[in-house]
Amino acid sequence: MPTKTVSTNDRSPKVTHRDLRPSNGGPTPAAESSVASSALERRFLRRALQAIGNPPIEVELWDGESVSTQPDLVKYRVHVAGRRTLWKLFVQPDFEFADGYVEGRITTDSDLTELIQTVFAAMADRLPRPRLERFLSWATGHARSLKASRENIHHHYDLGNDFYQLWLDEQLLYTCAYFESEEMSLEAAQVAKMDYICRKLCLKPGDRVIEAGCGWGSFALHMARNYGARVTAYNISREQLAFARARATAEGLGDAVTFVEADWRQIRGECDVFVSVGMLEHVGPEHYRKLGKIIKSCLAPQGRGLIHSIGLNRPRPIDRWTEQRIFPGGQPPALSEAMAIFEPSGMSVLDVENLRLHYAKTLRHWLKRFEQSSDAVREMFDEKFVRMWRLYLAASVATFEAGGLQLFQILFAPAINNDLPRTRDHLYPLRPGPS
């Protein structure tokens, strides 16, 4: 291994949110039950801990009793506020842990990210059941039709630009950054990500670019400002679009960048470059073939394209809580699924890069900034909202670090395009030679 390989956590920002113990005067979990826990309940709880691989966790019950399958190794503590919460945990553990945490019926004095990581570690190699998962996802998941997509996107991205400004980087990039070095700031790593994608796409002055899903417009503006590209950028989030248009006008880039309020299904026109950063997660595998057809129909014969998306190591539904509460309709693809975009359309995959650990690092930055702004978030929304987003960000850090989520950048071109660099040398900045 190169010497610069470091373990994941070395220089990543540390996040240390913990619920205060009730005895410390912190938020007291709502008292659900006055009756004591039963021996049967405690036995069930022990079985449940065994079923997830005996993590070094102690579960403290509402009546002061506590259960652990490894009393000498306990590193993390979780408090359950009552009988109803406990039984819900038995029935659907992931979902109820999340909902219980959000509502304060489940609390912990341990670091939330570490707590989740320790459960993942205990469960490692216990692959879940794809068929049952698929069924539950199908039965409870959100549709991804044109109309449903608008609602899904509104749910997450129209929470208010003010909210995202509290904890994203200054340019509001809400996707995985690219840390060229371990020490890079989030701000610099987001710019590095944009430049890295532009290099992969061999972007040059005058290129006509279609961007599908443009967020607050930073990347579209970056391509126009720094590379002389002419960009048409699509989005269905109104709040984001209004913000993006105002920025384009303020920067005098109104002619070079056109922001269009439309869904990916409505993309038309011809382009030299097709790019999409963080939209594919919302498209759904059932639509990939159609997306590929649209891309192919837009792309010039000598064109290039890149899709940047969260991904999976194997096809499986996103966890139900995230799909229900955070990203309605969200579904990252496995690579085998993503190929449905390129293969039937006669496009050629040139380069796939997995940036999983860059996303873990990005999320650690976001979580740290989120905690620093949690009072402001609480003012804007409420305590539940703070706990929900904390859980979502902490669980995402843990999942990327445990290898449960991937980040794929897929570079592609029409199959007949031979006008491409032969090597990837141009992607990596010139460095001083050995002295």
Added chain:
Amino acid sequence: MPTKTVSTNDRSPKVTHRDLRPSNGGPTPAAESSVASSALERRFLRRALQAIGNPPIEVELWDGESVSTQPDLVKYRVHVAGRRTLWKLFVQPDFEFADGYVEGRITTDSDLTELIQTVFAAMADRLPRPRLERFLSWATGHARSLKASRENIHHHYDLGNDFYQLWLDEQLLYTCAYFESEEMSLEAAQVAKMDYICRKLCLKPGDRVIEAGCGWGSFALHMARNYGARVTAYNISREQLAFARARATAEGLGDAVTFVEADWRQIRGECDVFVSVGMLEHVGPEHYRKLGKIIKSCLAPQGRGLIHSIGLNRPRPIDRWTEQRIFPGGQPPALSEAMAIFEPSGMSVLDVENLRLHYAKTLRHWLKRFEQSSDAVREMFDEKFVRMWRLYLAASVATFEAGGLQLFQILFAPAINNDLPRTRDHLYPLRPGPS
């Protein structure tokens, strides 16, 4: 585009084999028919040329008549020796063009590679029919069981080390080279390929390597000699293995490299690195899941793996002539198919690189050397064999350049492995900084 992008042919070796015209005293096609061609036959021939997109080709018939759909644009000429050949061409054009060419019933005074390329160009975007292809392939293709695989491999790789020594590089690497620069020699590009793979795998002294399908052993010896790895290399080609073992002994690397005569299905043991260069083409998509299981069971939790294989842009059978005459049982995967190796086994794809145009360049070198040695090949075998291999190499050049075949290097690791370089900087040699 970076300025070093050049069109495919610029500095690649030129191949200029042409059949001499019969009038020039060259090989006279066997006279099949004494009767003249009919108007119906010439009309059918015209239709056939239309069906493949009106390439600028003139077909000269055995009676001196000739047919072209674009008389003013003709650039290539093909001679058909008789009625039987013509009708066989109508029934199964690709297959009979190849067999007819091999047997000298079809000849051309044009460059063979260019002739094939012009047909591909005319046919561009006429996607063939996957279902019919699949059926024909299933009905006529070779099995890939353990026993059948031995016979398949024997058919191609045991043609005699002497034969391959005539036209491969000095180290006998019969897979795509990596041209770090356009001017690199084939010899240097084959060494560059080996080093590039070792960098992708972060190979270090003491690493236990399993190599599946080791050819004449050059890469196994390279990893041991240049990186201090301990390699166990598998192959089922006896001629190759005997050669490889003799080289290991001669170099004093007998302790560091073990050559095992066994199929991939028989691979056992633990390794830090799993690598396979040019074997997957012979495994068959129906076995990928099993291959993945074997790789996963061998690979240490902090291990890395790389598969280097010819590939396709979409699942389809290899063309029938190649499968029947050249590579029995051969079937390159589309990426969606290759994912069956990694996804069900809980492995993570880290990096996919498509080196298609490097393979076209490699094949141009081989074809040039093959032509230079064609007299020696004719002595070893016969004229038919020379024509068969010329066609196979020329058609391969044309197919890679037209985007009909890909070359994928897929880097992977167990999903939980976080001990990996964060960026791909280390893959690219340090270059002098801008002065």
